[in-house]
Amino acid sequence: MGVNVAEDRVLRSIEMQLRKELKGVLVVEVLPKSPAEQAGIKATELRSDGTIELGDLITEVNGEVVVSVEDLLSAIEARGDGEMVTVKIWRKCDERNAEIVQVKLISSEKLQRGASSMSMVGSRNAWQ
Numbered sequence: 001m002g003v004n005v006a007e008d009r010v011l012r013s014i015e016m017q018l019r020k021e022l023k024g025v026l027v028v029e030v031l032p033k034s035p036a037e038q039a040g041i042k043a044t045e046l047r048s049d050g051t052i053e054l055g056d057l058i059t060e061v062n063g064e065v066v067v068s069v070e071d072l073l074s075a076i077e078a079r080g081d082g083e084m085v086t087v088k089i090w091r092k093c094d095e096r097n098a099e100i101v102q103v104k105l106i107s108s109e110k111l112q113r114g115a116s117s118m119s120m121v122g123s124r125n126a127w128q
Contacts, residue, residue, distance in 0.1 A: 001076065001085075001103050002034020003027050003041060005058070008068050014052070022093050024057040025072045035104035041089065053092070060088035081107035 006014075006026040015022050030036045030043045044055035058066050061075035062085050079085060083105050091097035 001105055002031040002036035003043075003058075004029035004031075005069060005072065006044070014054075020093075022057055023067045024059040024090065024093075025066055025069055026054070026093070027056045027058065027089075035106060039087070039101040039103045041087075041101065041103070042091070055093075056089040056091060057093045058087055058089055059098075060086075062086050076105065079105055081105060081110070 004027075006028050008025075011022055011026050014026070026044055027036075027041055028044050030041050042055045045053045047053060058072060060066055061072065062079075064071070064075045066072045066075060076085070084102050085105060087101050087103050089099055089101060091099060
């Protein structure tokens, strides 16, 4: 897919700071030239003034609700390399800006040859 996502504990911390519930998985990096970049998925960004601009929140994969990193991993790992998945995202973590995008999955072998992946920031990698 080509994204790195925040650990659940990081998202819970952001929720407390925002005083807003975020049910999903927060994208913190979109790898260059990845299927996620081609699909228009946007990462959370740290601005030069230290503030955070929230990126996309993944809330579903192929109709399966995603509320944790483990949910995302389960939904992704159940599919094969090269398979297209439907991903529901909230732009800037705002449910009012929900969109559906199609994203191609890429294996870790292709990543090691320069392709993209699905992994997590600060946690174990599933699709390195």
